[in-house]
Amino acid sequence: MDAMRSVFDLAHSNVKSFVQSEDVHVFVLIMFAFLGAITYLSYWVPKLIVSFMPTQNLKKKYKGAKWALVTGASSGIGKSLAKELAEQGLNVVLVSLKETILDETFEELKKKHPEREFRKIGVNLGLRDGSYLREIEEKTKDIDVQVVFNNAGFMLTGFFDKTKLDLLMTNHECNCTSAMQITHVFVKRMLEKKLKGCIVFTSSAAACQPTPFSALYGATKSYISAFAANVACEVKSRGIDVCAVHPSPVASNFYDKAHKLDALAFFQKFAVTPDQLPKEMLRPIGRIVWYDIGFVAIAFRNLLKMFDYGFFATLISWTAHTMGDYKKNV
Template sequence: MSDQNTYTLVTGASNGIGKAIAENCAARGQNVLLVALPEPKLEEVAAALKEQYPTQSFDALGTDMMQKESPQEIYDWCKQNGYIVDILVNNAGLGNSGAFLSREASFYYGQMQLNMVSLVMLTHLFLEDMKRLPKTYVLNVASMASFYDIPYKGIYSASKRFVHSFSRSLRKELEATNIGVTILCPAAVLTNPDVIQRDKEMGKASKMTQQTPEEVAEYALARMYQGKAIAIPGFMPKVYKALGRIIPYSIQMRMLANAFIKQSK
């Protein structure tokens, strides 16, 4: 149960893992702030939570986190409304598959801004305030891709490796404080029709790692509250991570390239 004046802030909260985390936190009795693109879906999710949990507080902010000013906009919105954030969930992100030159440079700029820069800026803005509270948490959503170099998914995997490295470093810096830092590294999560189709193209290997957003959210939050550094939902993703330490790099690269080139055709 959250203090009546404190909130969990979830970015990318209108769909997929972000939506599931927001719903899970609400079910735990927490007040929740939902941040996502300014689309009707965001207001629908917020309205549904308000109806289901009338004694708790919910609010939504539509903003494009690919824009440089968005993290400051989010922080200022919280300050202006008196929202005290004790759990920050940096979930918003953009994935893709395909040959590097198949996308315009502007796409990758936006992807890197969203997946890395906005996450860092938002964390930096809220961290000083979070230090003043009894116990707070940062949950950064990376990916199983953060453990590998992935041809045909290079910018995405590199951006998630950045999230992984930044989060581990920050966790060490904050280990003597009240702030816990956990990294969520999910594999295949069936979040929308495009993801489901891409996942289907990956074949059996991907099917063995599939999980619902609700399963991922429950596992991630449990690990976060336990103070764990990393949350890898599911048995098979843990197996794949272990195999990554054994399989020679050149073979890994060939296997990953063969797998993800299917999505670029």
């Protein structure tokens, strides 16, 4: 027993000496620096490489592609994407609410690109009866759509409990479920016909952080980004590129129906115009699965490399009641 105790004491003494030595302090610092370097380099190296690569012509990238489909195509980012795709030589299916602005965009594009073919599908992607999907399927059954931009979405602001459930479900359907169902239709068609193509999602910087007073928006965008990442793993090797793009705020009518939040107004100061985005959104397709555009999106992604998401959410939950938006809406 005495011998065993002596061995234990010696081992304990050696470990204590090692822990107290300068060598172990240096080792720990090096390990933390190494882990930090991996964390940031795994983000910045791909980001910078893709940023310096040229934007892409999707008609040339997917040889033989003739048709693209864009949801939320009547205005904002969707309209700018439709214009860019038409300029690249693709025919475009415009999917949006059945409103005058869709007719105006349709006529504008036909006039600007008489050599292209355009189709308009006026549907409400927030309806939970599935009617929008049946109409999209029916009106595209005679064409091969190889480029799909799931761009439609809207934001509800204010307290979650004060928002009507029907409106929340409509928002969820439009932002999440419709994109999933549309993706299923066109991925399945492309795989059955062995066609190459892409599915691109307009997500948001809000996908990467808690978003009080617009809870469902941040949650639906998190879903979109996660869904894109998961589907990308399944179909990349079969010729379909999937990408989720996180733009910073965009100066469009997207925010017109939202409550005026101080936080929203602050981030809108960094907004870019919709026409600045399409070429940047085409850049990462097939090269990277997630891509951040603009200062706000990049800042949010890097913030959550400094802080764990759970810790950050806990911190905000403890402090949200001190925010001006909370006090105005409670």
